[in-house]
Amino acid sequence: MNLDDDLQSCVVHFGEMSGHWGFNRTVGQMLALLIFNEAPLNADQISDMLNISRGNVSMGLKELQSWQLIRTQPVKDDRKTYFTAMGDIWELSMQIAIQRRKREIEPTLTMLRKQMMSPNTQENSYINNKMKESLELLEMVDQSLQQIQHLEPEQIKTLLKLGGQVTKVLELKDKFFKKG
Amino acid sequence: MNLDDDLQSCVVHFGEMSGHWGFNRTVGQMLALLIFNEAPLNADQISDMLNISRGNVSMGLKELQSWQLIRTQPVKDDRKTYFTAMGDIWELSMQIAIQRRKREIEPTLTMLRKQMMSPNTQENSYINNKMKESLELLEMVDQSLQQIQHLEPEQIKTLLKLGGQVTKVLELKDKFFKKG
DNA sequence: TTGAGTTTTCAGAAATTTCTGAAAATATAG
DNA sequence: CTATATTTTCAGAAATTTCTGAAAACTCAA
Incomplete structure (x- = not known):
């Protein structure tokens, strides 16, 4: 079983980075796979594609579900359970941020x-x-984090774009709050 | 050697949390000790206070220096090297944030x-x-992170206080940018 | 029910990380 | 220099984390 180049890169990289994001190498790889692979995958496929034991996949999936980063996706005429990432990159990142706030702060x-x-x-x-x-x-x-976490993705995007011009925001704040 | 209660709590807690912040348990404890203890400490003292081998302390100090979180502090009439935290909590946090951006993003x-x-x-x-x-x-x-990292601590404080009212900032931004 | 298909569990193996302590290196006072 | 004080290094021990695979548990069509 060979992943194609792009997928391979993402999977390997996510694996390396996963410590930073809060889970271990194989769990990171599994997450990458479920994010970057369009079709949902079952545990056996993941086990094959990543060369990870079936048991480990089971545990990893459980962990990713506890983070609410993946969800099951029924596939017609197949009894196996298929998994896919929960939402787009923005939603996933927000989910990780929420969990990290809880664990780190x-x-x-x-x-x-x-x-x-x-x-x-x-x-x-x-x-x-x-x-x-x-x-x-x-x-x-x-x-700050908690407030941001309650915003709509669209608003967060706006905020981040502003963030790129932080000094502007500060000036703005001065004008508005000091004078008016 | 007994640390008093408050210091003990901080040290233990920092130790537990240290994985999240990017270093291991003993390094986390050493950092806590150097932050919360007013007087600078030498390696032997740290080794005693935390029950950590002398060698491990040496390595830990090296790591904390590489993060630029501690610095040496000469003490009169003593050949030993004394260490203390580099700046206040705000500066230290910013330093950690800078390093984490580099490593995680x-x-x-x-x-x-x-x-x-x-x-x-x-x-x-x-x-x-x-x-x-x-x-x-x-x-x-x-x-956003990079921009924030170039600000003065005072400005960051301002920004964080605003962060507590994120929605206000968004309104503000609307008023200012959409109309004017 | 039954039994084949599927998933979970978990004891112990393997891999990785952290820690120790003694020896080597470095620094400095006399 | 020399002797002593101090710090660093690093091989291997200890601790911790991760992974495997086989057995147990679960699910569901027939």
Whole structure:
């Protein structure tokens, strides 16, 4: 079983990058396959195409479903379960962003808040101030992300395009909020 | 050697989270220690405080320096090298963001561009369109990040505060760009 | 029911990452 | 220089993560 060149590149690259995106090599490859292959695929096909054991494919599919990145797609006259990526690249990226916010930001936020509450924490110690500083930053980032995640893809696109001219946005904000 | 409660929490938590931030557990703990401990520390102290071998500390410090997250701090009448975090939480976070953009976005961007160039890639195939879509998204994100990274911390703070009211920004943008 | 087709599970194997500690290298005071 | 203090290196140990494959569980048409 040979993947054609483009697909091969994507699969291999996604595999290498997958650590960064939050899952392991084979899971990354499976995701790439389901994104870049037009037709839905069943577990045996994936196992063949990627040379991964059937069991591993089963586990990987489960993980990708838990991330809500893939979904099943019935195929007529076939009892096997077929899978395909959930939505387009934008929707998938947003889904990953949502999950990463949960895994990478929320726990630290929780820990910092708990620690700040704790009675044995003394006000105005060096460490306490650092923790406050961290909390402030993290809360801002978190709020921004959460708000963005509730927008329509179209609005996010607009925002990102603006992002390319961040300084303009800042000027704009000055004009609007300082004066008016 | 006992760390006090707050420091202990931060160190342990940073250790657990460190995978997400791009380094391993002990490196994460070392970073936490150098951020939340006011006084600079030498390698032996770190080794003691965290129960990590001297060799591992040496490697960890090297890694944190390569990320530009810590710097040396001479201490009078002591030949040992002391280390401390490089700047405040904001600066450190920005530094991590810069490095992560390089590691997590740039390589994929490069791969997609190369693949689109390649002569055997056929125009308008399903996969080619998907790759275009990915490239477009990634380029937008990348541009935004790069621009933000060139701003002063103060401006970034402003931007993040705006981020909390993303919809306002969008309205603002409409008013300003559509009409005027 | 039954039994062939399909999927999941999970114990242990394999691969990878991280860590140790002792030896080598480097730095500096005297 | 020399002796001592300090840091780095890196081979192999330990820990962790990932993967396999065979057995168990599940599904469904007949």
